[in-house]
Amino acid sequence: MTKGNSNKIYYSVNEQRDTEIVVGYNLRNYISKELSKKKTNFFIIDKVIYKLHYSYLFDLKKNSTSDVFFIQIEGGEKAKSLELFQEIIHDLIRLKIKKSDVIIAVGGGTICDLSAFISQNLYRGIKLKMIPTTLLSQVDASIGSKNGLNFLKRKNILGNFYFPDKVYIDIEFLKTLSPDLISAGFAEIIKVFTIADPNSFMLLNKVTIDEDFLGKKKEIIDIINKSIKTKIKLLKHDPFESNSKRLLNFGHAFAHPIEEVSNFQLSHGEAVLISMVLETSISLKIKHISIEDFTLIISVIKRFYTPACKSFRCDVKSLLKSVKEIRLLRAGNLNLVTPTSIGNGVIIEDINDNIIKDVLNSYFRN
Ligand SMILES: NC(=O)c1ccc[n+]([C@@H]2O[C@H](COP(=O)([O-])OP(=O)(O)OC[C@H]3O[C@@H](n4cnc5c(N)ncnc54)[C@H](O)[C@@H]3O)[C@@H](O)[C@H]2O)c1
Numbered sequence: 001m002t003k004g005n006s007n008k009i010y011y012s013v014n015e016q017r018d019t020e021i022v023v024g025y026n027l028r029n030y031i032s033k034e035l036s037k038k039k040t041n042f043f044i045i046d047k048v049i050y051k052l053h054y055s056y057l058f059d060l061k062k063n064s065t066s067d068v069f070f071i072q073i074e075g076g077e078k079a080k081s082l083e084l085f086q087e088i089i090h091d092l093i094r095l096k097i098k099k100s101d102v103i104i105a106v107g108g109g110t111i112c113d114l115s116a117f118i119s120q121n122l123y124r125g126i127k128l129k130m131i132p133t134t135l136l137s138q139v140d141a142s143i144g145s146k147n148g149l150n151f152l153k154r155k156n157i158l159g160n161f162y163f164p165d166k167v168y169i170d171i172e173f174l175k176t177l178s179p180d181l182i183s184a185g186f187a188e189i190i191k192v193f194t195i196a197d198p199n200s201f202m203l204l205n206k207v208t209i210d211e212d213f214l215g216k217k218k219e220i221i222d223i224i225n226k227s228i229k230t231k232i233k234l235l236k237h238d239p240f241e242s243n244s245k246r247l248l249n250f251g252h253a254f255a256h257p258i259e260e261v262s263n264f265q266l267s268h269g270e271a272v273l274i275s276m277v278l279e280t281s282i283s284l285k286i287k288h289i290s291i292e293d294f295t296l297i298i299s300v301i302k303r304f305y306t307p308a309c310k311s312f313r314c315d316v317k318s319l320l321k322s323v324k325e326i327r328l329l330r331a332g333n334l335n336l337v338t339p340t341s342i343g344n345g346v347i348i349e350d351i352n353d354n355i356i357k358d359v360l361n362s363y364f365r366n
Contacts, residue, residue, distance in 0.1 A: 006030065007225065011143070011232050017163045021143065023225055025217050027170040028056050031131070032063035034166065039101050039127075040067040042092060044115045046075035046107030049133050052176045057106070069095055077264055079110040080149045082158070088118055099123040102165075108134035108181075109141030109268065113159070116147035120162035128164040133173040135185020136269045139227045142167045144235050154326075155256050161240055169228075171220050179209050183304040184269025189227040190301055191251045191276065197230045198343025204300050245347045250337035251276040254360075257322035261314045270309050276301050281359045282351065283338035293341050316360045323356075 006024025022030070035041050041064070043057070050057065050072045061068045071091055073079055092103075103126050105115030112130050119128035132142040148159030174182065186207070193201040203223060207213075214220070234248050254275040259266055266274075280297050283289040289297075327334050334356075339345045 007221075009225065009228055009232070011235075017145075019145070019163050019165065019167060021167045021169065021228060023138075023169040023171075023221055023228070025170065025221065026172050027168050028059045029063065031168050031170075032060045035060070035064040035066050035068070036102050036127075037066050040069065040097065041102050041104055042095065042097055043068065043070045043104045043106055044088065044111060044118070045070055045072050046111045046133065047072045048075060049107055049173070053133075053173065056172070073111070073114075075107050075110050077110060077150060077155075079114050080156075082149060082151065084114065085118060085121075085149060088114075089122060092118075092122065097122070097126070099126060102127045102129060104129045104131065106131045106133060107137070108132070109137040112137050112141045113147045113156075114149065116145075116162050116164065117149055117159060120147065120160060125162075128162065129166045129168070130164045131168045131170065131173075134177060135174060135182055135224075136188055136267075137185075138169045138171075139185060139224055139231070140188040142169070143228055143231055144239070146241075153260075155259065169224060171214075171217060171224070174220070175214050180270070180306040180308065181267070182209050182213070183273070183306050184267045186304045187251065187269040187272035187276070188231075189223060190304065191272065192227055192230040192234065192248070194276070194280075194297055194300075194339050194342070195247045195250045195337065195345035196234055196343060197226065198341075200226045200230065201300070201342050204303070207303070209304070244333060245335050245349070247337055247345050247347065249335065249347075250279060250339070250345055253334060253336050254278050254319070254323060256326055257319050258312070258314070260322050261318050262312060266308055266312060270306055270312075273301055273304060273306075273309050274312060278359055278363055279336060280339055281363065282336060282355060283340065285355055285359055286338070286348075286351075288338050288340050288346065288348075290341070293339070296342065297339055313364055316357065316364055319360060320357065 006022050009021040012018040103119045105112045112132055119126045130142045132138045145161045145163045147162055148156030151157035251272040255271040258271040258274055284294045333349055336348045336351050337345050
């Protein structure tokens with residue numbers, strides 16, 4: 001459905017679980033009208049957003065007829081901790097939150113993950129809404145209902161599925177995002193287009209992240225919409241990840257290990273960009289993809305490489321150790337997703353370790 005400066009996408013796994021996703025520009029009036037009148041709205045907000053987008057948040061509060069509380073926290077991976085989880089639960093209980101109230105996450109993927117974990121666990125479930133503010137959280141972390149906390153220095157060891165009631169994707173937030181974080185968000189867009197949407201993949205060849213980028217509101221909204229729709233299509237086969245063989249894992253075989261060995265200096269999206277290059281290179285090595293499609297995919301991914309992606313080098317042995325450890329913690333198999341052409345991919349279970357080693361060695365040697 002399209003209306004004014006926004007449009008809506010619905011994601012439902014079954015009748016009881018339905019998420020409405022609104023994508024648009026300058027949604028502040030729309031959101032404030034939607035704030036539940038008889039309930040208290042507890043905003044969990046990234047401190048950076050509170051500072052940079054204070055007038056937006058102030059307008060939400062000013063125009064709403066309900067009670068509103070703002071809780072500010074620091075974003076980034078350290079937000080996804082049991083310590084912060086406990087601290088915020090304390091704050092919410094001190095503020096007398098009731099089961100019928102609403103939690104609204106405002107921030108990037110880390111704030112969305114933490115807020116969803118809190119909403120799911122406090123009183124066995126509180127209504128959740130999200131206002132994702134990074135491109136990555138708009139196309140990925142807020143879509144599909146997963147949440148996660150880090151534990152023992154490992155990513156997403158704790159977590160579950162919890163459906164937000166509404167997700168408001170306002171591209172107005174992107175204007176304060178660094179070009180590197182815009183590129184990191186594109187990683188997840190490239191991922192879904194490469195394996196499932198050849199027409200949209202071709203749009204990426206025209207995207208340049210420069211000062212004109214945010215002026216192209218229609219194009220950005222179009223790409224975000226297409227990316228979310230394609231992700232939802234892929235999710236519908238297996239919304240609760242009961243099967244570890246998922247096309248959506250493209251770009252993720254090496255992403256968490258890369259984040260770990262970089263000591264979290266690389267963001268999740270940057271690690272996904274590098275992992276997609278490695279996985280596509282494996283596809284070429286085992287002759288699953290033509291040299292033409294390989295070259296096009298790599299050139300699109302590298303358009304979005306940040307300086308940190310370009311300079312990232314690591315010890316291949318440590319990377320493989322991390323891949324193995326994470327593999328053991330998860331399903332036991334690497335289940336590598338390899339693109340076979342633009343818009344298509346397959347999952348390979350029995351990839352030879354030497355092939356992986358060769359590709360990693362050659363990537364990190366250059
Ligand atoms: N649950 C899921 O399905 C899912 C999917 C993908 C990623 N994730 C998780 O999301 C996290 C990564 O998300 P992220 O990259 O958004 O990280 P993030 O939340 O750490 O945000 C990145 C940085 O951007 C800042 N920021 C946020 N919005 C901004 C804005 N509009 N302007 C300026 N600065 C802004 C934050 O303060 C932070 O420093 C990872 O923890 C990853 O595991 C979860």
